[in-house]
Amino acid sequence: MTANEKAARKKKINHVITIIVLILLFLLFIAPFILVVINVFKVKADINMDPLALVGAHGFTWQNFPEAMKKMDFWNVFKNSAVITTCATILTILVSAMASFVIVRNGKWKACSILFALMIASMVIPFQVLMVPLVSVYGGIFKILNSRLTLILMHTGFSVSMATFMFHGAIKTNIPLELEEAALIDGCTRWQTFWKIVFPLLKPTIATVAIIDAMAFWNDYLLPSLVLGEKNLYTIPIATQAFYGTYSTDIGLVMAALLLAMLPILILYLFLQKYIVAGVTSGAVKG
Amino acid sequence: MERNTMSYKARQFLMFAGPALILFCMVIIIPFVYGLYLTFTSWDGVSATKPFVGLANYVSAFKDYYFWSSIGRTLIYSAFAVVFVNIVAFVLAYLVTSGVKGQNFFRAGFFIPNLIGGIVLGYVWKFVFNRAFVAVGEAITAGAVPSLLSTTGGAMFCLILVSVWQYAGYMMLIYVAGFMSVPDSLKEAAMIDGCTPGQAMRNVTIPLMRSSFVTCLFLSITRCFMVYDVNLSLTKGEPFNSSVLAAMHVYNKAFIYKDYGTGQAEALILFIVCAIIGITQVYVGKKGEVSA
Numbered sequence: 001m002t003a004n005e006k007a008a009r010k011k012k013i014n015h016v017i018t019i020i021v022l023i024l025l026f027l028l029f030i031a032p033f034i035l036v037v038i039n040v041f042k043v044k045a046d047i048n049m050d051p052l053a054l055v056g057a058h059g060f061t062w063q064n065f066p067e068a069m070k071k072m073d074f075w076n077v078f079k080n081s082a083v084i085t086t087c088a089t090i091l092t093i094l095v096s097a098m099a100s101f102v103i104v105r106n107g108k109w110k111a112c113s114i115l116f117a118l119m120i121a122s123m124v125i126p127f128q129v130l131m132v133p134l135v136s137v138y139g140g141i142f143k144i145l146n147s148r149l150t151l152i153l154m155h156t157g158f159s160v161s162m163a164t165f166m167f168h169g170a171i172k173t174n175i176p177l178e179l180e181e182a183a184l185i186d187g188c189t190r191w192q193t194f195w196k197i198v199f200p201l202l203k204p205t206i207a208t209v210a211i212i213d214a215m216a217f218w219n220d221y222l223l224p225s226l227v228l229g230e231k232n233l234y235t236i237p238i239a240t241q242a243f244y245g246t247y248s249t250d251i252g253l254v255m256a257a258l259l260l261a262m263l264p265i266l267i268l269y270l271f272l273q274k275y276i277v278a279g280v281t282s283g284a285v286k287g
Numbered sequence: 288m289e290r291n292t293m294s295y296k297a298r299q300f301l302m303f304a305g306p307a308l309i310l311f312c313m314v315i316i317i318p319f320v321y322g323l324y325l326t327f328t329s330w331d332g333v334s335a336t337k338p339f340v341g342l343a344n345y346v347s348a349f350k351d352y353y354f355w356s357s358i359g360r361t362l363i364y365s366a367f368a369v370v371f372v373n374i375v376a377f378v379l380a381y382l383v384t385s386g387v388k389g390q391n392f393f394r395a396g397f398f399i400p401n402l403i404g405g406i407v408l409g410y411v412w413k414f415v416f417n418r419a420f421v422a423v424g425e426a427i428t429a430g431a432v433p434s435l436l437s438t439t440g441g442a443m444f445c446l447i448l449v450s451v452w453q454y455a456g457y458m459m460l461i462y463v464a465g466f467m468s469v470p471d472s473l474k475e476a477a478m479i480d481g482c483t484p485g486q487a488m489r490n491v492t493i494p495l496m497r498s499s500f501v502t503c504l505f506l507s508i509t510r511c512f513m514v515y516d517v518n519l520s521l522t523k524g525e526p527f528n529s530s531v532l533a534a535m536h537v538y539n540k541a542f543i544y545k546d547y548g549t550g551q552a553e554a555l556i557l558f559i560v561c562a563i564i565g566i567t568q569v570y571v572g573k574k575g576e577v578s579a
Binding site for chain 2: 280
C-alpha cells in the first residue's frame with residue numbers, strides 16, 4: 001500500500017467513525033422526544049408498568065389525543081398562540097424597521113441618538129427586573145391585563161430594541177443612500193421612499209427578525225402567564241403548565257398534551273429548517 | 288429651508304420612530320423607573336397606598352438568607368451548565384463541520400430542543416427522569432430506585448443536564464459559524480509547517496474563533512443566570528426548596544409571598560450581579576482577540 005492509499009483509507013475510517021458518533025449523539029439528543037412518542041399511544045396502566053416498551057400490553061391506542069385536546073381546549077389555545085405570535089411579530093417588524101430608518105439616516109438628531117442609546121442599553125435588562133412594576137402599573141393602575149392586545153403590545157415593546165438594532169445594521173451597510181436620493185428627486189416623500197424602496201430591500205433581515213421573535217413569542221411563558229389570567233386566553237405554554245397541574249397523574253394524557261404542544265413548531269421546522277437555522281445563526285452572531 | 292426646521296425634524300422623527308418610542312417607553316423605561324421607586328416602598332400588591340420605607344427593602348434583601356442561597360445555587364448551576372454547554376456545543380460544531388455526509392441534517396437535528404419552550408421541555412424531562420430512568424435503574428438493580436428529581440443533589444444535576452441539552456444546539460450554530468470563518472488555507476499552512484491536526488486546532492483555529500467563544504459564553508451565562516421556565520416545570524424548586532434558582536426566588540418573593548418591594552430590590556441586585564459577570568467576561572474575552 002502506498003502512503004497515499006494509506007492516508008485515503010485513514011480518512012475514510014475517520015469519516016465512518018465521525019458519522020457513527022454523530023448518529024449516536026443524535027439519538028441521545030432526541031431520545032426524550034422518542035420516549036414521549038412511544039408512550040403517547042399507550043394506556044395509563046401500560047405506561048406505569050413499563051415506560052420503555054415500544055407497545056403496551058393493552059396494545060395501541062389513539063384515545064389519549066382526543067381527550068387531551070378536549071381537556072386542554074387545544075384548538076382555542078393554539079389559535080391564541082397563533083394570533084398573538086403573528087400579530088406581535090408583524091408589529092415588531094413594522095415598528096422597528098421604521099424607527100431604525102430615521103435613526104440611521106438622521107443619526108445627528110438628538111432624539112435619534114438618545115433613543116438608540118437607550119435601546120442598546122436596555123437590552124441587558126432581564127425580564128425579572130421589569131415584571132413586578134409591569135404588573136403593578138398595567139394591572140394595578142390601568143387594569144388592562146387579561147387582554148390579547150396588551151400582550152401583543154408588550155411582546156412588541158420588549159423586542160423592539162433588538163429588532164431596531166438589527167435593522168439599523170442592515171440599513172447602514174446594505175441600503176445605498178443614492179437609491180433614496182434618486183427616489184427623492186423623482187418626487188417621493190420620505191414616507192414613500194421608506195415603504196417603496198427601503199423596506200422591500202430589508203427582506204433578509206425581516207426574515208431573521210421574524211424567525212427569532214416568532215420563536216420567542218410562541219415559547220414565552222413568564223410574560224403571558226402574568227398578563228393572561230383567564231383560561232380562554234391561555235397560550236400553549238400556559239395551557240401546558242395548567243394541564244400538568246391538573247392531570248399530572250394521568251400520564252397518558254400528559255404525554256398527548258406535551259406532544260400536541262410540540263407538534264406545531266416541529267411541523268413548521270420540517271419545512272423551514274434551512275431558514276430557521278440561518279436566521280438564528282445570523283441573529284445570534286450579530287446580537 | 289423647510290427641512291432644517293425643528294417642526295420638520297419632530298414630525299419626521301415621530302412619524303417613523305413614534306410607535307417604537309411609545310411601546311419602548313411603556314414596556315421598558317416606565318416599568319424600570321417605576322421599579323426603582325417600588326424598591327423604596329412596602330407594597331403588598333393590593334392596597335392603594337404604597338408606604339415609603341427608604342432602604343428597608345435593600346436591608347431585608349441583604350439579610351434574606353434564602354435569596355443569597357438561591358444566588359449561590361445559581362452560580363454553581365451556571366458554572367457547570369456554561370462549561371458543559373460550551374464543551375458539548377464545540378464538539379458538536381467540530382463534528383458537523385468535518386465534511387461528513389448529512390452534516391446539515393445533524394445541525395438541524397441538534398438544534399431541535401431550542402425550538403420548544405422551557406415549560407414543555409421541563410415536563411418532557413420530568414417524565415424521562417421520573418419514569419424512564421427509574422425503570423432502567425430498577426431493571427439493573429432489581430429493586431426500588433428513587434427518582435433523581437427527588438434527591439437534593441439530583442435535582443440540581445437534572446437541571447444542569449437539561450440545560451446543557453437545551454442550549455448546546457444553539458451554541459453549536461455559533462461555533463459552526465466560527466469554524467467556517469477560519470480559512471482552510473491557514474490550517475493547511477500550519478500542517479505543512481509540521482503541525483499535527485491537534486496543534487493546528489489549538490494554535491490556529493481556536494485563537495481565531497475567540498469571538499465565537501466570547502459570544503457563546505455571554506449568551507450562555509446570561510441565559511443560565513436568568514433561567515426560570517425549566518426550573519418551574521422540571522423541579523419547581525423541590526425537593527425541600529433545594530433547587531430554587533435566583534429567578535424563581537425573586538418571582539416567589541414578589542408574587543407568592545406578596546413582598547413586592549423586597550422582591551423588586553432582589554431582582555435589581557440579581558440583575559447587577561449578572562451584568563457584572565457578563566460584562567467582565569466580554570471585556571476579558573475581547574481583550575485578547577486576534578485576527579488572521
